[in-house]
Amino acid sequence: MNSFSGRNRNAINLAGLALGGxxxxxxxxAISRARIGRRNEERRERRFVSIAAIAATAAxxxxxxxxxxxxxxxxxxxxxxxxxxxxxxxxALRNSGNLPRFINGLESVNMTGEKEFRWVFKSPAGKRxxxxxxxxxxxPDRITVQCRREGREFVAxxxxxxxxxxxxTVVCLTVETTSRARMLGQPVARVLQKTLEKRIEGDLRRFxxxxxxxxxxxxxxxxTGRSRQGLISFLEPAGT
Amino acid sequence: MKANCWYGKGDVRVEEVPDPRILDPxxxxxxxxxxxxxxxxxxxxxxxxxxxxxxxxxxxxFMGEVVEVGSEVRxxxxxxxxxxPFPIACGKCYFCERQLYSLCDNSxxxxxxxxxxxxxxxxxxxxxxxxxxxxxxxxxxYARVPFADVGPIKIENGLRDEQVLFLSDIFPxxxxxxxxxxxxxxxxxxxxxxxxxxxxxxKSAFLLGAERVIAIDSVPERLEVAREKCGAETVNDAEVNxxxxxxxxxxxxxxxxxxxxxxxxxxxxGPVGVxxxxxxxAMLETDRPTVLREAIQACRKGxxxxxxxxxxxxxDKIPLGALMNKGLxxxxxxxxxxxxxxxxxxxxxxxxxDPSFVVTHELPLGEAAKGYEMFGNRADGCIKVVLKP
Numbered sequence: 001m002n003s004f005s006g007r008n009r010n011a012i013n014l015a016g017l018a019l020g021g022x023x024x025x026x027x028x029x030a031i032s033r034a035r036i037g038r039r040n041e042e043r044r045e046r047r048f049v050s051i052a053a054i055a056a057t058a059a060x061x062x063x064x065x066x067x068x069x070x071x072x073x074x075x076x077x078x079x080x081x082x083x084x085x086x087x088x089x090x091x092a093l094r095n096s097g098n099l100p101r102f103i104n105g106l107e108s109v110n111m112t113g114e115k116e117f118r119w120v121f122k123s124p125a126g127k128r129x130x131x132x133x134x135x136x137x138x139x140p141d142r143i144t145v146q147c148r149r150e151g152r153e154f155v156a157x158x159x160x161x162x163x164x165x166x167x168x169t170v171v172c173l174t175v176e177t178t179s180r181a182r183m184l185g186q187p188v189a190r191v192l193q194k195t196l197e198k199r200i201e202g203d204l205r206r207f208x209x210x211x212x213x214x215x216x217x218x219x220x221x222x223x224t225g226r227s228r229q230g231l232i233s234f235l236e237p238a239g240t
Numbered sequence: 241m242k243a244n245c246w247y248g249k250g251d252v253r254v255e256e257v258p259d260p261r262i263l264d265p266x267x268x269x270x271x272x273x274x275x276x277x278x279x280x281x282x283x284x285x286x287x288x289x290x291x292x293x294x295x296x297x298x299x300x301x302f303m304g305e306v307v308e309v310g311s312e313v314r315x316x317x318x319x320x321x322x323x324x325p326f327p328i329a330c331g332k333c334y335f336c337e338r339q340l341y342s343l344c345d346n347s348x349x350x351x352x353x354x355x356x357x358x359x360x361x362x363x364x365x366x367x368x369x370x371x372x373x374x375x376x377x378x379x380x381x382y383a384r385v386p387f388a389d390v391g392p393i394k395i396e397n398g399l400r401d402e403q404v405l406f407l408s409d410i411f412p413x414x415x416x417x418x419x420x421x422x423x424x425x426x427x428x429x430x431x432x433x434x435x436x437x438x439x440x441x442x443k444s445a446f447l448l449g450a451e452r453v454i455a456i457d458s459v460p461e462r463l464e465v466a467r468e469k470c471g472a473e474t475v476n477d478a479e480v481n482x483x484x485x486x487x488x489x490x491x492x493x494x495x496x497x498x499x500x501x502x503x504x505x506x507x508x509x510g511p512v513g514v515x516x517x518x519x520x521x522a523m524l525e526t527d528r529p530t531v532l533r534e535a536i537q538a539c540r541k542g543x544x545x546x547x548x549x550x551x552x553x554x555x556d557k558i559p560l561g562a563l564m565n566k567g568l569x570x571x572x573x574x575x576x577x578x579x580x581x582x583x584x585x586x587x588x589x590x591x592x593x594d595p596s597f598v599v600t601h602e603l604p605l606g607e608a609a610k611g612y613e614m615f616g617n618r619a620d621g622c623i624k625v626v627l628k629p
Contacts (some may be wrong), residue, residue, distance in 0.1 A: 011328070013406075052409070072349070081334070083332065083333055083334045083337065096283060108310055117318070149317030167334060168275075168334060198352065201352065202352065205351055205352075208333075208345060208346065209330075209346040211334050212330065212332045212346055213266075213330045213332050213333075213346050213387070214312075215264050215265070215266055215333075216345055217328075217330075217346060217348070217349050217364070217386060218263060218264065218349055218372075219263075219349055219373065219374050219375055219376070221261065221263050222263065222375070222376045222384060223241070223243065223257040223258040223259065223260055223297065223376055224257060224293075224295040224296060224297060224376065225245030225247075225253075225255040225294075225295035225296075225297065226259050226294060228292065
């Protein structure tokens with residue numbers, strides 16, 4: 001589900017943009033006046049230049065605020081029912097060494113503090129990227145992790161809810177982040193949200209596989225007749 | 241090793257591919273001694289199953305000898321002779337714990353594709369498209385078997401391959417189809433399709449207490465087997481109107497249960513059949529549900545329609561009015577083979593049934609393409625082709 005920032009945020013954005021626009025206009029006028037006044041009155045020139053500098057600074061600041069506030073909040077929610085108790089799942093999630101087994105692309109997790117970690121992701125092309133993660137909430141029925149990467153923030157909350165009829169545990173994962181896609185409109189944000197949903201859906205499914213069976217099922221590395229010798233598939237590394 | 245690979249509609253070839261290897265500690269490698277072409281393989285051969293990729297190794301009915309086991313396999317050892325069920329099941333999830341093995345939550349690595357089509361993903365299946373996992377199949381010299389502790393059943397007596405091979409699919413599939421009918425003594429069961437699954441459904445219906453079984457097909461040789469080897473009364477749907485015929489044969493009441501052992505490529509002799517083919521060709525529907533329509537229409541009030549035949553997507557003009565107003569029960573599903581392995585093996589050992597009666601042709605693996613063509617055309621009285629690697 002996509003979340004708008006609400007009327008207040010919109011008002012702040014509009015105010016920021018208006019202030020920025022006003023600042024730019026004033027700055028432009030002031031510079032123009034300064035050029036005119038250069039021939040006649042040195043004192044007026046200095047005053048106009050000062051006004052121009054202040055107005056330009058205000059404009060830049062206001063625009064920056066508006067741009068920052070114009071990020072669109074994106075939220076993805078997925079859940080899966082796992083045939084294990086909340087206690088078992090909580091323990092599995094809190095063991096950070098387990099995470100690369102089911103989080104797509106996560107290569108390694110290193111502890112940097114009591115509740116702080118450095119996550120290293122590896123793309124299919126082999127490019128690595130780091131992300132700082134911090135557990136900001138840790139309860140038997142809820143874990144919240146805040147992650148930062150290149151100025152972008154993700155907040156992931158996992159809730160562990162006993163399923164009806166003692167049929168395992170409902171694991172509900174909510175991931176929130178922001179995107180500069182606000183300026184590009186709702187359709188682009190919707191695509192980003194769907195992409196995020198697909199990603200966390202896959203992570204949840206692999207988590208279920210891993211905690212229920214101790215493995216994550218794969219076909220990578222099996223033979224095929226795709227090339228005559230089947231070498232392309234055969235040489236693919238086995239999955240986790 | 242040699243393996244039978246799919247390259248397109250009507251194009252299967254035995255190619256040299258690398259041997260399979262253990263990819264997970266729960267895997268086993270089986271050296272295949274016998275494998276078979278299933279009627280549902282023909283849906284792939286005919287180009288009706290989506291998410292196939294060129295080079296995919298086909299086959300989900302196979303048995304053989306264990307030649308390698310992963311470090312976490314406990315129930316099997318090298319040298320064991322095993323039959324491998326076609327659905328891959330983890331044995332640990334909600335569904336496996338309730339013996340709904342073909343609905344396993346954890347064995348399809350491509351579950352997202354299946355969920356897009358069907359809402360939820362069933363289990364992975366050997367050699368049956370990337371929709372169902374993309375696992376290499378068993379029409380090969382060797383196969384990798386994931387979750388090896390959960391699926392394969394050991395054959396520890398002198399039974400021949402042909403007697404036990406069909407535990408991998410068609411015997412349990414026919415049996416589950418009959419079991420889904422909730423047969424009571426005195427019941428009459430109608431079975432559409434006298435291919436291998438239909439024949440096993442007939443046999444199983446009798447084993448479960450049916451008094452009469454009426455078999456429907458248009459291939460005389462198959463009707464003869466249904467009559468002579470399975471004890472069914474037969475109806476040739478190329479010669480008579482099936483609905484009228486069943487009405488008369490059941491005293492106007494209709495069969496207590498109807499089994500659709502045909503599925504998505506049903507043949508129809510009327511204008512509706514032509515319309516279905518046009519729609520299928522134009523991608524307006526994926527399946528031709530002629531038999532399902534007839535089964536719902538023919539079934540007695542309050543009866544059961546059981547569907548072991550494979551359907552893949554969407555179909556038109558299903559008589560839901562008849563289904564609802566006659567109070568019918570509709571049951572279906574891929575077979576939970578693991579649930580039936582032991583009891584059906586016992587029936588074979590006890591001599592209650594010898595599944596080898598369906599075998600009409602035995603070919604070397606290298607002639608798999610010939611087997612598909614023959615089976616697809618129902619040529620030479622072909623009912624079941626067994627391939628020997």
